[in-house]
Amino acid sequence: MAEIVRMPKLSDTMTEGVVAEWHKKVGDNIESGELLAEIETDKATMEFESFQEGVLLHIGVQKGDTAPVDSILAILGEKGEDIAKLLEEEKSTNAKVDEKEIEKPDRNKS
Numbered sequence: 408m409a410e411i412v413r414m415p416k417l418s419d420t421m422t423e424g425v426v427a428e429w430h431k432k433v434g435d436n437i438e439s440g441e442l443l444a445e446i447e448t449d450k451a452t453m454e455f456e457s458f459q460e461g462v463l464l465h466i467g468v469q470k471g472d473t474a475p476v477d478s479i480l481a482i483l484g485e486k487g488e489d490i491a492k493l494l495e496e497e498k499s500t501n502a503k504v505d506e507k508e509i510e511k512p513d514r515n516k517s
Contacts, residue, residue, distance in 0.1 A: 409484030409493055410459050412443070414468065416476045417455075421448045423475045426468045435463045437483055444480070455480075462486045465494070 414424050425447040431437060443457045460483070467479035474480070479497055482490050 409482050409488050409490050411479055412481040413477045414474050414480045417448045417453050418450050423473050425473045426470050427452050431463050433463050437463055459483045464490050
């Protein structure tokens with residue numbers, strides 16, 4: 408079963424990260440503890456090792472791009488696994504969060 412690798416929070420003040428370098432490409436086998444990418448934080452560039460094993464099925468943040476903490480960095484799973492449903496569920500979840508963050512007018516004010 409495919410697993411999402413999320414943008415890590417590598418410092419207390421980090422809200423987003425930039426992928427400085429990918430050390431793997433889609434289709435590569437990944438072992439737990441293997442260097443996956445380098446992430447630039449608000450303070451430093453740090454190596455990011457995978458905690459999961461599997462085939463790199465999807466890269467969610469391209470080299471040089473910025474993404475918020477907890478967004479999809481990559482997806483690992485079995486070779487040929489369909490991840491469309493997983494991506495759709497993530498997109499749907501993010502849309503619901505965005506809707507909640509929109510400030511609603513206070514109807515009690517006159």
